[in-house]
Amino acid sequence: MDVKKNGDVSFWYADMGGLPDYRAALPGDIDVDVCIVGAGFTGLWTAYYLKKANPDLSIAIIEKEFAGYGASGRNGGWCSGGFSWSRSKYLSTGTREGVIDFERQLRxxxxxxxxxxxxxxxxxxxxxxxxxxxxxxxxxxQRLRADQADDMAWEVPVERSHLIGAAEAAERIRIKDVQGALVTGGVARVQPAKLVRGLAEVVTRKGVTIYEQTTVTGISKGRVTTNRGTVTAHRIVRATEGFTHGISGNEREWIPLNSAIVVTEPVPDAMWDELGWSGYEVFGDASHAYCYAQRTQDNRIAMGGRGVPYRFGSKTDVNGETQAETVEKLKDILYRMLPQTRSLKLDHAWCGVLGVPRDWCTTAGLDPQTGIAWAGGYVGLGVSTSNFSGQTLADLVLDKQTERTTLPWVNRKPRKWEVEPFRWLGVHGMYWLYNLADRREAASGGQRTSRLATLANRITGR
Ligand SMILES: Cc1cc2nc3c(=O)[nH]c(=O)nc-3n(C[C@H](O)[C@H](O)[C@H](O)COP(=O)(O)OP(=O)(O)OC[C@H]3O[C@@H](n4cnc5c(N)ncnc54)[C@H](O)[C@@H]3O)c2cc1C
Known part of the structure; x- marks a missing residue:
């Protein structure tokens, strides 16, 4: 495999000088007002907004590795304010106005x-x-036109979503064979590990204790059981996204979908002249098995995509190490879209898991009977949505009625995923069909969307 480093959680930590030292583990049994499980963006934002609202609350965060070990320290750094999947699906738990308001607040x-x-x-x-x-x-x-028409139908402002033609798109970034682009305004590029580690420091300063190297094995009313003691708490927040299946009773809640990224060596100035990309835009493509990319602060290209989509039995990677075939696939996408980069070497590859509910729509909520709250299932759009989760969960935990707590994503209960081998077959079938649909479209000159992609969506309810 043609890459200098594979795994070690992510390039973002190498960029910060290496993996962080561990904080102390849970010393034994403790009692707190709020116990949060998982120190990624969701858990940390929740702690942040809880402390802002009520500085006297005692809050413990229990983390099996270190703060930022999961997807929050590994992602593509698109802080998009974006919407996780189909707007119309949220109509089952809300009104059209509610969905529009949800999207506005997410932005x-x-x-x-x-x-x-x-x-x-x-x-x-x-x-x-x-x-x-x-x-x-x-x-x-055609698919981008349909997406933009959908945006307009849902009253998304034009500065947020508009189409540009081939010449204007190529002016921004010189993508091979580009025909046009959908421009989504109002987003940001971030270095995700710096954000999650910075947030962990901020909440610690505000009096939250993060216990690391402590694995939660069970959550029940008022009790969080770990390998190092029991935490009793009036309110508990489950913030484990792609790892949620690992907590007893949640095995079929959200599946851990795999996503992987490669990062190039720093790109020389002369190559940037050829590429354009002076606005540091984040970009993706409209293929069925889509990719995503960012230009990093130190002028590398980070290119991500699905790779091997799902591991049998909801298994997750070991410290971010990804498969050789995934690295090759991502390299091919990079060189195909930006052939100017062919001479670039890859410095780092890694992967991680994101949480996907059965209906591919995100949710946050609190069960008043048990006092257990949750948020996640962001389907790859968690960088900004987790901030909104933090605000919403803080309201719910503090029993406050706000403009957030009545939105249609609150307390949704999608059905559970199938048992194995059906979920492995379903997810792999879907991505196999996506890849085939992309190949068929390419072979036929890409005039029409392949029906195989529609079939793929039907299989998994996406
Ligand atoms: C490769 C990749 C690229 C992505 N790119 C983007 C992107 O560009 N933009 C975007 O918006 N989203 C992206 N996402 C999704 C986004 O990163 C996640 O949705 C988001 O970070 C989830 O945050 P979280 O805090 O809910 O979960 P995580 O960050 O996964 O945090 C969960 C934490 O819980 C801990 N934990 C798990 N089980 C236990 C347990 N039993 N006991 C104690 N602790 C436990 C984990 O160690 C982890 O630290 C990407 C995801 C991946 C994997």
Whole structure:
């Protein structure tokens, strides 16, 4: 495999000089007002907003590795304010106005993340920019037109979503065979590990205790059981996203979908002249098995995609090490879209898991009978949504009725995933069909969207 380093959680930690030292583990049994399980963005934002609302609360966060070990320290750094999957699906738990309001409030999280970083002194290489979704075939362009029509139907403002043609798209980034792009404004590029580690320091300063190297084995009313003692708490927040299946009783709640990233060596200035990309936009494409990319602060390209989508029995990776075939796949996508980069070497590859509910729609909630709250299932859009989770969960934990707690994503209860081998077959079948649909479209000149992709969506309810 042609990459210098594979795993070690992610490049983002190498960029910070290496993996962090561990904080202390849980010393034994304790009692607190609120116990949060998982020190990723969801858990940390929840602790942050709880402390802001009530500085006297005692809060413990229990983390099996270190704060930022999961997807929050490994992702592609798109802070998008984006919407996780189909708007119309949220109509089962809300009104059209409620869905529009939900999306409007989600968009606001990008500025909220920036505001908190500035106020609390977190340097996470944040840069306001646009997200460009490129179309490289007529079929992809048709899909972008449909996406934008859907945005308009749901009253998304034009500064947030508009189409540009081939010349303008190529002016931004010189993608091979580009036909146009959907421009999503109001997003930001971040260095995710800097954000999650900075947030962990901020909540610690505010009096929250993060216990690391402590694995939660069970959650029940008022009790969090770990390998190092029991935490009793009036309210408990489950913030384990892609790892949720590992906690007893939650095995089929959200599946851990795999996503992987490769990062190049620093790109020389002369190559940037060829590529454009001077706005540090985050970009993806409109293929069925889509990719995502960012230009890093130190001028590398980070390119991500699905790779091997799901491991049998909801298994997760070991410290982010990814498969050789995934590295090859991502390299091919990078060189195909940006052939100017062919001479670049890959410095790092890694992967992680994101949580996917059965209906592919995110949710946050609190069960008043047990006092257990949760948020996640962001389907790959967790960087900004987790901030909104933190705000919403703080309201729910404190029994406050706010403009957030009545939104349609609150207390949704999608059905559970199938038992194995059916969920492995379903997810692999879906991605197999996506890849085949992309190949068929490419072979036929990409005039029309392949019906195989529609079939793939039907299989898994996406
Ligand atoms: C490769 C990749 C790229 C992505 N790119 C983007 C992107 O560009 N933009 C975007 O918006 N989203 C992206 N996502 C999704 C996003 O990163 C996640 O949705 C988000 O970080 C989830 O945050 P979280 O705090 O809920 O979960 P995590 O960050 O996964 O945190 C969960 C924490 O819980 C801990 N934990 C798990 N089990 C236990 C246990 N039993 N006991 C104690 N602790 C436990 C874990 O160690 C972990 O630290 C990406 C995800 C991946 C994997």
């Amino acid at each position: 606001g999280t990008v500025e909220e993340v920036i505001r908190v970083c500035e106020a609390e002194g977190i340097d996470a290489n944040i840069r306001r920019t646009d997200c460009l979704t490129f179309a490289c075939t007529p079929a992809q362009m």
